[in-house]
Amino acid sequence: MPCSLGVIGLGRMAQAIIEPLLERKDYLPENILGVVGHESSLEKLSSCLPKALRVVAANDHEAEEVWKAPIQILAVKPQQLALVQKKAQQVQTSLSVSKPLLVSLLAGVTLSHLKVAFPHHRCIRVVPNAASLVSDGLTGLAWSKDVSNPQRLAVKEIFQPISKVFELPEEQLDSFLALTSSGPAYIALIAEGLADGAVASGLPRALAYELTHRTLAGSAKLLKDKELHPGQLKDMVASPGGTTIAALRHLEKAGVRSALMEAVVVAAERSREMA
Ligand SMILES: NC(=O)c1ccc[n+]([C@@H]2O[C@H](COP(=O)([O-])OP(=O)(O)OC[C@H]3O[C@@H](n4cnc5c(N)ncnc54)[C@H](OP(=O)(O)O)[C@@H]3O)[C@@H](O)[C@H]2O)c1
Known part of the structure; x- marks a missing residue:
């Protein structure tokens, strides 16, 4: 079954985001696919995530499936972006998904950069904060213009259980990040x-x-x-x-x-x- 939520970079921040979604049953674990950089991370993750939630390493052929999800959370470190972008571009041309949503958590990576790096996506830039780990965080959101209302709603539903969500013009996100x-x-x-x-x-x-x-x-x-x-x-x-x-x-x-x-x-x- 194709996944409905893809997570590229299932590290600390992405786990803080998906755990409440699973607890609230907003997503079933079998509908989420997570990708990590190294195979060595898989064992540690398997002990803290539901068995049904698939996590694969970036070099596994199954990882390509993540680009088929209608919503994809991008939560790698900014310095890993070039590698991920290359991978996405290799597989995206062969996929039939129309304009999936890319929810980027990457500090300092702008919407215009994301649009160039992921031309087949609609993009959202998200600034999270670490208190989301205890469901008391703050989230700043800036959308690219082509993001539809149902997509906006779906994203807010992801971040609201763990944080107070602020929709901001993109030019305010750097100051939001510097504070929160x-x-x-x-x-x-x-x-x-x-x-x-x-x-x-x-x-x-x-x-x-x-x-x-x-x-x-x-x-x-x-x-x-x-x-x-x-x-x-x-x-x-x-x-x-x-x-x-x-x-x-x-x-x-x-x-x-x-x-x-x-x-x-x-x-x-x-x-x-x-x-
Ligand atoms: N933590 C915060 O407070 C905070 C606040 C604001 C913004 N952010 C942003 O959130 C993002 C994630 O931060 P984090 O603290 O969660 O980082 P993290 O814990 O280091 O997680 C990064 C994840 O990316 C995976 N990864 C590495 N290379 C990959 C690849 N080629 N393909 C797929 N996955 C790959 C890593 O897997 P391996 O471990 O196996 O390499 C790891 O699971 C960053 O961009 C950061 O700017 C974080």
Whole structure:
């Protein structure tokens, strides 16, 4: 039976996307075909995916079938694109599927690049974020004009169970990526610094990490649930002559706010450069 969902690059991000689809029975495992780069990855994947879900290595002849699926998720690393594109072009000319949908997760690869690389497809550019792994992610979507309404709906149904979905003009996707896709790394760095500070001032390491995680999660919840401006939350916590305002003074002297602004700007520029 031909697959209804093809996944080219069944790595971390693609698994985060398909697991909820399987749990919700939106797709049956036997209707999904996954392709990976190396045969050595197959054994590891077989232990964490349903038996009925077929996964093959890129050099297996069965891998060609992935290009017959009406929806194909492209989730290889950007540097693997050239190889995948070559493979697609070899097989696509012999296929009769009319304009399948290519859902690309590749950072910095534009719709116009995708249209040239995959001329037989309709293309969607997707920016995922790692919190989709715990079904609390953010997804940015930009469509090429020829994507039909049913195709748009089908894609939103894939990403909505794991993330809040934002449809954006493509020119905003680099900034979206710089904040949301790279964001978990910024937060991880901040978390590590805070926990190290707590250890330096006397707390045990494990407790320092637990308190850091809870402080970050609680602060994010407070900002969101009470609809606070970040400045309001800061002012709420910083009492006159107190500990927090002393720490904030230090952070401002160290240029933390401006470093964070620059980090997002630089990541967006890098994404545009990669394109
Ligand atoms: N992770 C994130 O937070 C994040 C955020 C935003 C965007 N993205 C984008 O999502 C994409 C995937 O990222 P990831 O973190 O999931 O990467 P990953 O875990 O390294 O997965 C990449 C997958 O591609 C497979 N692959 C390699 N060469 C292939 C080929 N020729 N044909 C088919 N499959 C091939 C790999 O298989 P082998 O392991 O066997 O080589 C692996 O399963 C990237 O383009 C990235 O830019 C990721």
